[in-house]
Amino acid sequence: MIQEDDDPKEYRWESGYEKTWEALQEDESGRLEPSVTEMIQRAKRRKLLEREASVRLGIMRHVYLILDLSQAMNEQDLKPTRHICTLKILDDFIKEFHDQNPISQLGIITTQNKMAKRHSDLSNNPQRHLDCIKKMQKMPCKGEPSLQNALEVALSSLRHLPPHTSREILIIFAALTSCDPGEVGATLQKVKEDNIRVSVVGLAAELHVCREITKETGGSYSISINDMHLKQLIDEHLEPPPASVKMDHTLIKVGFPHQINADAKPALCMCHLDDLPLLNTQGYYCPQCTAKYCDLPAECRVCGLMLVTAPHLARSYRHLFPLKHYSEIPLEESSAKLCYGCQKIFITGAADKYVYKCRNCHQVFCFNCDIFLHETVHSCPGCASNPTLSQTPSNT
Amino acid sequence: MGSEGCLLVMVIDIHPQLAEADQHAHTYLDACISFANIHLASNVRNTLAVIAANHQETRFLYPSTTEEQDKRQKDGRLELLGLVDDSIERELRSMVVDKHHGEQTESLISGAIGRGLLYIKRQETEDILSKRVHARILVVKISSDTGGQYLNYINNYLSAQKIGTAIDVCLVGSDCGLLQQGADITGGCYHCIHEITELLQTLIMMYQADVATRKKLNTPAPEAVDYRAACFCHRSLVDMGNVCSNCLSVYCKAVPLCTTCNVIFQTDRPLMKIGKKKK
Ligand SMILES: [Zn+2]
Ligand SMILES: [Zn+2]
Ligand SMILES: [Zn+2]
Ligand SMILES: [Zn+2]
Ligand SMILES: [Zn+2]
Ligand SMILES: [Zn+2]
Numbered sequence: 001m002i003q004e005d006d007d008p009k010e011y012r013w014e015s016g017y018e019k020t021w022e023a024l025q026e027d028e029s030g031r032l033e034p035s036v037t038e039m040i041q042r043a044k045r046r047k048l049l050e051r052e053a054s055v056r057l058g059i060m061r062h063v064y065l066i067l068d069l070s071q072a073m074n075e076q077d078l079k080p081t082r083h084i085c086t087l088k089i090l091d092d093f094i095k096e097f098h099d100q101n102p103i104s105q106l107g108i109i110t111t112q113n114k115m116a117k118r119h120s121d122l123s124n125n126p127q128r129h130l131d132c133i134k135k136m137q138k139m140p141c142k143g144e145p146s147l148q149n150a151l152e153v154a155l156s157s158l159r160h161l162p163p164h165t166s167r168e169i170l171i172i173f174a175a176l177t178s179c180d181p182g183e184v185g186a187t188l189q190k191v192k193e194d195n196i197r198v199s200v201v202g203l204a205a206e207l208h209v210c211r212e213i214t215k216e217t218g219g220s221y222s223i224s225i226n227d228m229h230l231k232q233l234i235d236e237h238l239e240p241p242p243a244s245v246k247m248d249h250t251l252i253k254v255g256f257p258h259q260i261n262a263d264a265k266p267a268l269c270m271c272h273l274d275d276l277p278l279l280n281t282q283g284y285y286c287p288q289c290t291a292k293y294c295d296l297p298a299e300c301r302v303c304g305l306m307l308v309t310a311p312h313l314a315r316s317y318r319h320l321f322p323l324k325h326y327s328e329i330p331l332e333e334s335s336a337k338l339c340y341g342c343q344k345i346f347i348t349g350a351a352d353k354y355v356y357k358c359r360n361c362h363q364v365f366c367f368n369c370d371i372f373l374h375e376t377v378h379s380c381p382g383c384a385s386n387p388t389l390s391q392t393p394s395n396t
Numbered sequence: 397m398g399s400e401g402c403l404l405v406m407v408i409d410i411h412p413q414l415a416e417a418d419q420h421a422h423t424y425l426d427a428c429i430s431f432a433n434i435h436l437a438s439n440v441r442n443t444l445a446v447i448a449a450n451h452q453e454t455r456f457l458y459p460s461t462t463e464e465q466d467k468r469q470k471d472g473r474l475e476l477l478g479l480v481d482d483s484i485e486r487e488l489r490s491m492v493v494d495k496h497h498g499e500q501t502e503s504l505i506s507g508a509i510g511r512g513l514l515y516i517k518r519q520e521t522e523d524i525l526s527k528r529v530h531a532r533i534l535v536v537k538i539s540s541d542t543g544g545q546y547l548n549y550i551n552n553y554l555s556a557q558k559i560g561t562a563i564d565v566c567l568v569g570s571d572c573g574l575l576q577q578g579a580d581i582t583g584g585c586y587h588c589i590h591e592i593t594e595l596l597q598t599l600i601m602m603y604q605a606d607v608a609t610r611k612k613l614n615t616p617a618p619e620a621v622d623y624r625a626a627c628f629c630h631r632s633l634v635d636m637g638n639v640c641s642n643c644l645s646v647y648c649k650a651v652p653l654c655t656t657c658n659v660i661f662q663t664d665r666p667l668m669k670i671g672k673k674k675k
Contacts, residue, residue: 060641103644163662164641243642249659251638251650258635259620287635305636309623311581313644314550320643321547341514343456368521369514376558379551381510385454390504390545 057240057319058166061104062122064154065170069112072174073141078227082174082203083141089231091133098126100238102297102312108132109153113143114179116150124297148180151187159194163248167196170237174203192216195244201233240319255305257284269294270301318378326356326370336364340382358382361389401441402606403519403531405512408448411503411539420592427596429484445515449508451501457487503539506548513555534564534603541572549574553581562607568592573622580621
């Protein structure tokens with residue numbers, strides 16, 4: 001049902017693909033696949049380019065997912081149903097969200113039968129949300145959703161957060177109506193005052209009320225065409241949004257817990273108290289109160305300290321110091337015979353029409369390496385292999 | 397998994413400090429090359445890449461690209477082993493000759509790992525129709541680290557974790573927390589030996605089995621990994637610190653402004669995010 005996002009066939013909606021047949025070329029073995037893949041890669045690169053400017057970001061995010069579980073989710077335009085398909089996408093989203101935003105928190109709210117319910121509170125523990133998503137697969141979708149009620153529920157929890165956090169709401173909405181107890185405008189006003197950014201991903205058609213909400217709060221609004229597109233739209237919210245001007249900056253106290261050491265006594269972990277875990281010595285100890293956790297990041301339940309490891313913080317550095325873009329140059333103009341990274345020998349003509357040169361270390365990379373470095377690695381191996389450049393992050 | 401073969405990317409540190417004791421360099425390189433050969437010989441489908449790093453550069457020793465490889469192979473296996481030896485020796489020699497004595501800083505291991513990852517990534521995309529490539533990286537390191545490449549290392553570790561590639565680390569000399577983190581994050585194995593003469597034996601005992609097979613072996617339990625962060629102000633490791641909410645710089649004590657991103661902190665409110673300590 002849901003495939004990897006680089007499945008070539010699924011990208012029809014991408015603009016700029018008109019007359020795609022003219023660009024298609026067979027490779028040596030007569031396959032069309034590589035050139036289709038190449039077009040997708042180009043679209044990817046364009047997208048990465050847009051992201052360049054390093055504005056201030058709301059790194060510390062608090063996001064509420066509002067999921068429409070009304071009757072409209074039973075439609076089968078997404079396979080097997082909108083309900084199951086969306087939950088599957090959210091499952092991936094949650095994992096990836098916590099991976100890319102280790103010091104951020106997520107919460108889940110659903111709306112059906114004209115009511116809204118909070119299913120999982122804001123937390124940085126992905127497992128809790130994943131369990132919640134799993135339970136929702138068995139929940140019947142019924143009645144009408146209520147945007148206003150759902151926004152109020154999210155608002156009641158987000159408004160108390162400290163002012164240096166980025167407060168966000170992501171609504172996934174399938175219905176074409178919303179059954180609200182009062183004027184949505186009043187709630188919207190409160191949302192706006194509290195500096196919350198609301199984005200909506202629609203499954204059906206554009207709604208005026210959603211357009212209004214997103215416009216007023218600085219969020220984004222998009223309508224999905226199919227399952228792949230839906231995944232793409234939801235995944236766009238993995239990246240932290242630009243920081244709002246009203247956001248404060250402060251110092252946040254964090255703890256870097258120790259892993260087990262030999263003289264530790266077997267203890268219960270605080271994160272799985274409910275499941276009666278076995279006593280053991282493995283885990284991470286809060287440096288302030290020595291409560292034990294089996295996984296990080298976590299927020300200490302005893303003393304409230306945010307517990308992270310240095311790599312967790314480093315994981316977020318890539319949003320702040322993105323790797324500078326390489327310049328695209330025609331192969332003929334470059335002296336390099338092969339890719340500095342993967343050692344692929346450049347072939348004049350078809351595949352390697354353009355090569356990519358780092359503006360700091362001047363090493364030349366092939367197309368695939370360029371994408372992989374900017375999408376996943378976020379640091380340049382050429383700069384890292386240079387005695388002077390390696391000591392300063394290549395990104396700044 | 398065994399029959400499918402495995403791509404081993406060796407990252408070898410050839411820091412000039414090797415040359416300080418005569419016999420050392422020889423024993424060290426011999427051990428690395430022998431291990432590469434053992435890897436190739438143990439399964440016909442196994443493949444190899446060797447990248448060397450010193451304080452000046454990183455370089456692919458094998459497969460070599462500086463010379464045409466048109467020595468025709470007659471009977472496969474042994475010829476290939478010979479080719480590996482030739483290629484590694486030739487490249488190493490030119491790398492050592494090339495060295496213009498600058499300041500002797502740390503070896504550029506993170507650059508070599510980065511290139512190794514790209515090499516693995518390419519093998520994976522090219523072999524997409526056949527099978528998943530089982531790849532792992534083995535870092536053999538002798539020189540010490542100053543932490544200057546921190547971000548590069550971490551970025552490599554997280555990418556390796558993402559593409560499911562383990563980074564094994566074998567240190568000769570003293571422990572290195574940063575590389576230990578790498579092995580821990582990517583599911584590789586970390587070991588530190590003190591004598592160069594133990595190297596070959598250790599490589600064979602600890603690092604020859606692929607990651608899946610290792611689970612069946614009774615290897616020593618991993619030691620606790622130190623995941624503390626170094627503060628930006630004094631570069632000392634801290635248990636608890638203050639983090640800038642804008643750029644995540646770590647400070648060991650409260651500061652009025654962030655020296656990395658120049659934001660001024662609101663001091664009129666409590667400094668802690670979850671300030672409501674339950675007392
Ligand atoms: Zn636990
Ligand atoms: Zn605590
Ligand atoms: Zn490449
Ligand atoms: Zn570079
Ligand atoms: Zn300090
Ligand atoms: Zn800062």
